[in-house]
Amino acid sequence: MATQNRQWILARRPAGEIKDGDLVFRTDPIPDPAKGEVVVKTEWLSLDPTNRIWMSDIPQYMPPVALGAPMRGLICGTVVKSASDSFVEGAAVMGLGTWSDYACVPAAMVSPVPDIKGLPRKDVFGQLYLVGPTAYFGLIDIGAPKIGETLVVSGAAGAVGSIAGQLGKALGCKTVGIAGGKEKCAALIRDFGFDHAIDYKNETIEQRLREICPEGIDIFFDNVGGEILNTLLAQMNLFGRIVQCGMISVYDSEGAGAAPSNYPLILMQRLKVQGFIVLDYAARYPEAFRALAKLRLEGKMNWHFHDIAGLENADNALRMLFKGQNAGKLIVKVAGPF
Amino acid sequence: MATQNRQWILARRPAGEIKDGDLVFRTDPIPDPAKGEVVVKTEWLSLDPTNRIWMSDIPQYMPPVALGAPMRGLICGTVVKSASDSFVEGAAVMGLGTWSDYACVPAAMVSPVPDIKGLPRKDVFGQLYLVGPTAYFGLIDIGAPKIGETLVVSGAAGAVGSIAGQLGKALGCKTVGIAGGKEKCAALIRDFGFDHAIDYKNETIEQRLREICPEGIDIFFDNVGGEILNTLLAQMNLFGRIVQCGMISVYDSEGAGAAPSNYPLILMQRLKVQGFIVLDYAARYPEAFRALAKLRLEGKMNWHFHDIAGLENADNALRMLFKGQNAGKLIVKVAGPF
Numbered sequence: 055m056a057t058q059n060r061q062w063i064l065a066r067r068p069a070g071e072i073k074d075g076d077l078v079f080r081t082d083p084i085p086d087p088a089k090g091e092v093v094v095k096t097e098w099l100s101l102d103p104t105n106r107i108w109m110s111d112i113p114q115y116m117p118p119v120a121l122g123a124p125m126r127g128l129i130c131g132t133v134v135k136s137a138s139d140s141f142v143e144g145a146a147v148m149g150l151g152t153w154s155d156y157a158c159v160p161a162a163m164v165s166p167v168p169d170i171k172g173l174p175r176k177d178v179f180g181q182l183y184l185v186g187p188t189a190y191f192g193l194i195d196i197g198a199p200k201i202g203e204t205l206v207v208s209g210a211a212g213a214v215g216s217i218a219g220q221l222g223k224a225l226g227c228k229t230v231g232i233a234g235g236k237e238k239c240a241a242l243i244r245d246f247g248f249d250h251a252i253d254y255k256n257e258t259i260e261q262r263l264r265e266i267c268p269e270g271i272d273i274f275f276d277n278v279g280g281e282i283l284n285t286l287l288a289q290m291n292l293f294g295r296i297v298q299c300g301m302i303s304v305y306d307s308e309g310a311g312a313a314p315s316n317y318p319l320i321l322m323q324r325l326k327v328q329g330f331i332v333l334d335y336a337a338r339y340p341e342a343f344r345a346l347a348k349l350r351l352e353g354k355m356n357w358h359f360h361d362i363a364g365l366e367n368a369d370n371a372l373r374m375l376f377k378g379q380n381a382g383k384l385i386v387k388v389a390g391p392f
Numbered sequence: 393m394a395t396q397n398r399q400w401i402l403a404r405r406p407a408g409e410i411k412d413g414d415l416v417f418r419t420d421p422i423p424d425p426a427k428g429e430v431v432v433k434t435e436w437l438s439l440d441p442t443n444r445i446w447m448s449d450i451p452q453y454m455p456p457v458a459l460g461a462p463m464r465g466l467i468c469g470t471v472v473k474s475a476s477d478s479f480v481e482g483a484a485v486m487g488l489g490t491w492s493d494y495a496c497v498p499a500a501m502v503s504p505v506p507d508i509k510g511l512p513r514k515d516v517f518g519q520l521y522l523v524g525p526t527a528y529f530g531l532i533d534i535g536a537p538k539i540g541e542t543l544v545v546s547g548a549a550g551a552v553g554s555i556a557g558q559l560g561k562a563l564g565c566k567t568v569g570i571a572g573g574k575e576k577c578a579a580l581i582r583d584f585g586f587d588h589a590i591d592y593k594n595e596t597i598e599q600r601l602r603e604i605c606p607e608g609i610d611i612f613f614d615n616v617g618g619e620i621l622n623t624l625l626a627q628m629n630l631f632g633r634i635v636q637c638g639m640i641s642v643y644d645s646e647g648a649g650a651a652p653s654n655y656p657l658i659l660m661q662r663l664k665v666q667g668f669i670v671l672d673y674a675a676r677y678p679e680a681f682r683a684l685a686k687l688r689l690e691g692k693m694n695w696h697f698h699d700i701a702g703l704e705n706a707d708n709a710l711r712m713l714f715k716g717q718n719a720g721k722l723i724v725k726v727a728g729p730f
Contacts, residue, residue: 107660113626114660279656288451293672298659313651318617321636321667322445322452329659334631 059084060365061154062125067110067118070306071376076109077125077153077369085158087137094147094157094164097391098179099365100128101372101384102213103277106305115331124152127368130167130179131157131388141166148179153368155388168340170347177350180385181213181357187342188332189217189275192297193225195335196328197273201226204267206286207248209277211238213357213383214299216246217346218275220355223247227273230266232259232282234378241381245356259285270294278303280311287316290323298329306376358382397422398703399492400463405448405456408644409714414447415463415491415707423496424473431473432485432495432502435729436517437703438466439710439722440551441615444643453669462490465706468505468517469495469726479504486517491706493726506678508685515688518723519551519695520681526670527555527613528680530635531563533673534666535611539564542605544624545586547615549576551695551721552637554584555684556613558693561585565611568604570597570620572716579719583694597623608632616641618649625654628661636667644714696720 059082068076087093108119108126119126129151133141138161141147149164151157170178192214199205205222209215210231219229219242230250231242239251250266252259259282263271270291276283279301290296304312320327335342349355360382362371367386374380396419403416425431446457446464457464467489471479476499479485487502489495508516530552537543543560547553548569557567557580568588569580577589590600597620601609608629614621617639628634642650658665673680687693698720700709705724712718 112660113657115630115662279659292453301656301659304656312656313653314655315651317652317655318639318642318650319451319667320665321617321639321669322450324453324667324669324672326664326666327658328664329657329662331659331662334662 056155057084059154059156061152062365062368064109064119064121064123064125067121068106068306072106072109072369072373079366079369084156087135087158089137090160091158092133092138092141092147092161092164093135094129094131094151094159095134096129096131096151096155096157096365096388098130098176099153099368099386099388100180101362101368101375101386102128103300103302103305103375105372106376110305115333124154124157127151127153128184129157130175136161146175148183153365155365168343170343172351173347176359176385177357180359180383181217182343182346183339184332185213185383186217186346187335187339188299189214189221190342190345191332191335191338192299192330193218193221193273193275196297196326196330197222197275197295199225199227199273202228203272204228204230204269205273205275206230206232206263206267206271207275207277208232208282208286209300209302210242210246210248210251211381212277215275215277216242216357217355218299219246219248220349222273222275223249224349224354228267230263232278237381238378241358245358247356254282260288263289273297275299276301280304284314284316287314287319287325290319290325292323294323294325296325296327298327302376360384362386364388394493395422397492397494399490400703400706402447402457402459402461402463405459406444406644410444410447410707410711417704417707422494425475425496427475428498429496430471430476430479430485430499430502432467432469432489432497433472434467434469434489434493434495434703434726436468436514437491437706437724437726438518439700439706439713439724440466441638441640441643441713443710444714448643453671462492462495465489465491466522467495468513474499484513486521491703493703506681508681510689511685514697514723515695518697518721519555520684521677522670523551523721524555524684525673525677525680526637527552527559528683529670529673529676530637530668531556531559531611531613534635534664534668535560535613535633537563537565537611540566541610542566542568542607543611543613544568544570544601544605544609545613545615546570546620546624547638547640548580548584548586548589550615553613553615554580554695555693556637557584557586558687560611560613561587562687562692566605568601570616575719579696583696585694592620598626601627611635613637614639618642622652622654625652625657625663628657628663630661632661632663634663634665636665640714698722700724702726
């Protein structure tokens, strides 16, 4: 076993975009677990929009990462030291860890990697946990789609958005995806089965939606917030649902641009707007796993990975996410076996 | 039977506050009903915040009143001419009519005045229809109160707000009312049983809420919108519900001030925000009537009327509503018997 533990430390809260020095790469000794903790040798590190939230000290759904502490992230790996009754050494686990070769975390933060027939561990970690349940519970519980309804997804080429669109399609919705750039929009149609794609970098969303959805919009699955949200508010049908899954456009901006001037349409159109965090649904993950694995094994659920090699590249890779430069679920290969 | 029909005509859409000449008082012949219509001799006319919405041409939940047409309002009266199979002459009805001595409306727009044991017709029309069901369905269906939760109501001294607060209290909530002025705040405690009152004209809502509700807020029943809504967003508990019943602060302002900068907290706190219009619940009005009548007859439901004498005073009376000058449900006595 190695003795060195490379890890990314949150040295400074980013002002706007993440900059050099906000996260610093440092080598520490491999920690010893305190009672109730485990040390996980990280194999995969997931990079997600919510990472940016944790780096700031805006009000949020769990405590932000403390300055000077290792950066928080979703990891998958093997327990190498255990001071918990829950896990033996050698157990394969995934959960909330840190951007470290060896992450020391309370045992309650991780859970066994479920064995899902036919799916490789990379899919189980990278797509079914937590990306898939985010798309699933947001769409099913809050969006409550009905056959024949129209679903619009923002950030549609992203990890959550692409699954949300395919779930909507599987449930009989007309699906429209919004993404940035010709390449991503082509993928929406070709790889993720969206009926229509809107390229927000080269098209006017408002006008394109009026052309594509003259019937109006029943469900808006929003990963983006800001101007796109405000535009959608104006085209929602009566009793429409807005699944407020993310607001990636405002995480970087200290909330500027986050106030939708069309808010009164929530009243006029009797809309439901609901925020959620997938962690709230932990007790029901098996329901999402079953649904997503079934569609996957039937060939009705496509997903992409964007692999990054090496923990040392995690910082730059996270920045890609906020520039829309990734082409699939961002995942860092920290240590084999892959 | 008289031959003259005095009525208020919408001559111009108000820009901001309602001004002289937006509505004009005119005398017309008593109309004859077309097939399917009835002519109702108006006894009571209800004045409601939503009247202001109907006068403008912003996007809204039903078509705005056409320019040159009689102003729309909720009325109670007697059918004096019928060209409909639904009503005979002499039937007591209430529903969507016009600001007229004699309102000519499609029969489907009105319904028989329900006979609710122990309640005078004025209460049935003025409080149970549509004020009571608005408070009832907003609180019960969207707010979903649980015993021990904290409910904050804006516009709490108003017709809907005062009932919402009493319903919350009856269901075991801690209730906090927000109203403007010492007089109204005294009424919140004395007449409507709120646990606490906040005078937004003389107190800082944010600070007072932190004092009164250190436990946070579970349900916000909002009649006001704008700055008060934005303040409340920042103090909602996880999984809180915002009942978006009205936004009286922005109806006059062409939407200015309607964009809440704290919108991202909907995501962070996993809030549900839902707009509704009581008309959506028409099939379930009897449920609300039963609940409200029971509480009323048990002495657990107080309400106030602010009577205005004469149809000719309806225009000025409606303006009182937006200045917060009324002290109870505004109702115009158009013609006896009262």
